[in-house]
Amino acid sequence: MILIVDDTPENLISLKKVLEKHGFEVDTASSGEEALKKVLRNAYVLIILDVQMPGMDGFEVAEAIAGYSKAKETAIIFLSAVNTELNFITKGYSSGGLDYITKPVDMNILLLKVKTFYRIYEQSRKLIEIQKTLLEEIETRKRAERKKDEFISIASHKLKTPLTSVKGYVQLLERSIDKGDIPTVKRHLQKAQVQLEKLNDLIADLLDISKIESGKLKFNKKYFNINLLLDNIVEIIQQSNPDFKIIKRGKVTEEVFADEMRIEQVIINFLTNAIKYSPGTSEVQINVSLENDEVTVAVRDFGIGIAPEQQENVFDKFYRVEETAIHFQGLGIGLYISSEIIRRHQGVVGVNSVFGEGSEFYFRIPLISSANED
Numbered sequence: 444m445i446l447i448v449d450d451t452p453e454n455l456i457s458l459k460k461v462l463e464k465h466g467f468e469v470d471t472a473s474s475g476e477e478a479l480k481k482v483l484r485n486a487y488v489l490i491i492l493d494v495q496m497p498g499m500d501g502f503e504v505a506e507a508i509a510g511y512s513k514a515k516e517t518a519i520i521f522l523s524a525v526n527t528e529l530n531f532i533t534k535g536y537s538s539g540g541l542d543y544i545t546k547p548v549d550m551n552i553l554l555l556k557v558k559t560f561y562r563i564y565e566q567s568r569k570l571i572e573i574q575k576t577l578l579e580e581i582e583t584r585k586r587a588e589r590k591k592d593e594f595i596s597i598a599s600h601k602l603k604t605p606l607t608s609v610k611g612y613v614q615l616l617e618r619s620i621d622k623g624d625i626p627t628v629k630r631h632l633q634k635a636q637v638q639l640e641k642l643n644d645l646i647a648d649l650l651d652i653s654k655i656e657s658g659k660l661k662f663n664k665k666y667f668n669i670n671l672l673l674d675n676i677v678e679i680i681q682q683s684n685p686d687f688k689i690i691k692r693g694k695v696t697e698e699v700f701a702d703e704m705r706i707e708q709v710i711i712n713f714l715t716n717a718i719k720y721s722p723g724t725s726e727v728q729i730n731v732s733l734e735n736d737e738v739t740v741a742v743r744d745f746g747i748g749i750a751p752e753q754q755e756n757v758f759d760k761f762y763r764v765e766e767t768a769i770h771f772q773g774l775g776i777g778l779y780i781s782s783e784i785i786r787r788h789q790g791v792v793g794v795n796s797v798f799g800e801g802s803e804f805y806f807r808i809p810l811i812s813s814a815n816e817d
């Protein structure tokens with residue numbers, strides 16, 4: 444918008460008319476004081492400022508405007524009888540653009556100048572926008588890089604821990620075998636096996652990530668009984684977490700066409716998270732239902748919950764809620780892999796959560812997802 448400042452009403456009206464005729468939006472002020480008030484309230488691309496006005500003259504107005512952050516990009520065209528006066532103002536006025544037109548105003552020249560200022564304004568606005576996008580992009584990349592570094596450091600640490608344990612147990616095994624102490628041999632073997640299992644899971648997750656990245660995550664879809672699958676999972680998780688009561692609700696008897704092992708992986712991820720992120724509680728619920736030929740599985744816990752602004756990120760690669768990350772072991776890849784698996788079954792994943800009260804993670808897939816999942 445353009446602001447015209449002139450104490451002569453006829454000048455104001457005629458300038459306004461011409462500019463409006465050429466498609467510009469125009470505002471007017473009949474004194475310097477009124478102009479300052481308007482500049483504080485509105486954003487102008489250009490101010491056409493009469494120099495000779497009673498009260499505040501045009502130069503004083505321009506000087507005052509130069510101090511306003513809101514008018515930083517605003518250009519000024521002075522309407523002046525004598526152009527030499529301009530030297531004095533240009534010194535103090537560093538931002539925006541400055542120009543002048545001597546009176547009587549030649550409308551063609553004025554229009555030319557107004558158009559030029561508008562073009563410059565548009566260009567600089569576009570440049571600012573591009574700069575903003577670029578800065579955002581740099582920030583996003585830096586953040587991703589930081590997350591990746593963090594992930595590599597945690598992952599290597601997590602790989603090393605079970606490996607060191609296994610090495611220890613193997614040494615102990617050697618000694619127990621020498622002594623012929625078979626019960627101790629069996630105990631150490633069992634413990635080594637648990638650590639190897641951890642190692643195996645971790646490497647499987649890492650392989651999944653790299654398969655997702657290279658588009659090589661393959662699915663083996665068949666018909667299976669999801670109810671039976673859920674019962675088995677609940678039994679296994681219940682056994683390894685005797686302090687928790689896992690309550691299953693609902694039943695879906697229809698056969699589901701999907702990759703059973705991958706769906707199992709998602710459910711186990713939801714359940715183990717539900718237990719992991721719920722210290723001091725003892726119940727986790729799992730609910731299965733069928734509606735409109737879509738199966739929904741939801742896992743509910745009463746644990747730490749997730750703040751609203753973080754909920755949308757938990758399915759991102761390497762994302763872990765920063766405030767709680769130090770208290771819980773994890774790599775921030777389980778939910779990312781889960782969401783990819785569900786996406787490739789034409790389904791959706793989601794979370795409902797109240798910070799401090801608990802979370803519900805769910806997925807919904809069609810009863811029969813397409814065999815060709817991409």
Ligand code: ADP
Pocket residue numbers: 712716717718720744746747748749757762763764765767768772773774775776777778779802
């Ligand atoms: P990990 O648990 O290995 O860090 P996930 O990808 O499974 O990785 O989960 C990502 C993040 O989401 C976790 O680090 C945690 O901050 C948050 N999260 C996942 N499940 C829950 C849950 N049930 N309750 C609270 N926070 C959760």
